[in-house]
Amino acid sequence: MAGSEAPDTVKILIAGGFGVGKTTMVGSVSEIVPLRTEEPLTVAGLGVDDLAGIEQKKATTVALDFGRITLNDRLVLYLFGTPGQQRFWFMWNDLAVGALGAVVLIDVRRPESSFAAIDFFERRDIPFVVAVNGFDGSHPYPPEEIRDSLALPDDVPVLLCDARERTSSRDVLIALLDLLIASAKQG
Amino acid sequence: MSESDAVAGRLVRPFTLTGGRTRPSRACFTLIATVTAVDPPPDHAPRPQPEQARILRRCARPVAVAELAALLDLPVSVVVIMLCDLLEAGLITVHPPHPVTDRTLDLDLLQKVRDGLGRL
Ligand SMILES: Nc1nc2c(ncn2[C@@H]2O[C@H](COP(=O)(O)OP(=O)(O)O)[C@@H](O)[C@H]2O)c(=O)[nH]1
Ligand SMILES: [Mg+2]
Numbered sequence: 410m411a412g413s414e415a416p417d418t419v420k421i422l423i424a425g426g427f428g429v430g431k432t433t434m435v436g437s438v439s440e441i442v443p444l445r446t447e448e449p450l451t452v453a454g455l456g457v458d459d460l461a462g463i464e465q466k467k468a469t470t471v472a473l474d475f476g477r478i479t480l481n482d483r484l485v486l487y488l489f490g491t492p493g494q495q496r497f498w499f500m501w502n503d504l505a506v507g508a509l510g511a512v513v514l515i516d517v518r519r520p521e522s523s524f525a526a527i528d529f530f531e532r533r534d535i536p537f538v539v540a541v542n543g544f545d546g547s548h549p550y551p552p553e554e555i556r557d558s559l560a561l562p563d564d565v566p567v568l569l570c571d572a573r574e575r576t577s578s579r580d581v582l583i584a585l586l587d588l589l590i591a592s593a594k595q596g
Numbered sequence: 597m598s599e600s601d602a603v604a605g606r607l608v609r610p611f612t613l614t615g616g617r618t619r620p621s622r623a624c625f626t627l628i629a630t631v632t633a634v635d636p637p638p639d640h641a642p643r644p645q646p647e648q649a650r651i652l653r654r655c656a657r658p659v660a661v662a663e664l665a666a667l668l669d670l671p672v673s674v675v676v677i678m679l680c681d682l683l684e685a686g687l688i689t690v691h692p693p694h695p696v697t698d699r700t701l702d703l704d705l706l707q708k709v710r711d712g713l714g715r716l
Contacts, residue, residue, distance in 0.1 A: 416630065418628040419628070444667070448672055473662070475662055480711075484694075586710040593703045
């Protein structure tokens with residue numbers, strides 16, 4: 410039966426403020442060029458029942474970027490870059506359902522743009538790691554300094570990364586998995 | 597036509613494919629659920645509409661709902677409604693994502709994900 414060939418799928422969210430490098434990170438580890446889907450906001454968020462809602466309400470779309478990593482012949486990982494703008498966050502609830510965990514990306518030059526993302530996952534008890542994107546390739550602050558300035562608890566890993574680099578992005582994902590595995594072992 | 601009218605038109609047009617419906621009849625088509633065309637299609641199956649045939653061609657092999665939407669350049673919500681119709685017609689099968697619920701993350705799954713990442 411054809412359906413039985415279908416692989417199992419899992420997802421991880423790549424979150425953070427606008428322009429912090431989410432799409433870049435998805436693209437650097439994905440086996441496909443990041444794909445994009447656009448959703449009319451009214452349908453995505455407001456639950457309209459008819460087209461009148463779409464026609465009358467301010468016509469906007471919310472875009473979602475994602476990539477794919479085939480882990481083995483039975484298991485495929487999807488990476489979803491979350492929409493950056495705060496007003497689109499109702500999308501995140503849908504996205505977050507069934508996610509293994511999240512990466513919160515930080516632009517080292519303006520960490521405050523990712524505060525809201527950190528908040529989102531903390532509130533929902535969704536495990537996450539913080540990855541600091543160095544942008545000009547340098548990392549002026551050590552991870553511990555960043556942890557302090559973000560008031561992150563000790564159990565949230567903070568990593569320095571370059572979202573453009575495949576191995577660097579992969580290592581961030583591996584750090585997230587190590588966190589998940591450690592907490593699953595603790596039960 | 598103003599720019600916002602143009603955007604509204606672009607947003608509404610795909611919903612003509614659903615006969616104006618904006619709500620799916622089933623909840624099984626989440627972003628990473630995979631769908632596969634039934635091959636050969638069942639004898640009693642209705643002849644697919646052109647846009648349905650486009651979907652069926654794209655899922656000759658298993659494909660995730662989000663990918664299907666991106667490849668077809670349609671909103672996920674539109675694709676999902678069309679998939680509900682195709683499922684009801686017996687033309688596709690759907691495979692749900694690996695279940696992930698709070699605190700029941702199974703170690704075996706996590707280890708497989710980690711191993712796969714380690715091979716990259
Ligand atoms: N120099 C530099 N540019 C980057 C880096 N990461 C992302 N960018 C660029 O910053 C811009 C925003 O990145 P993008 O991935 O689209 O951010 P998103 O809004 O979080 O998805 C793009 O032009 C990227 O090419 C980085 O590590 N270094
Ligand atoms: Mg982006």
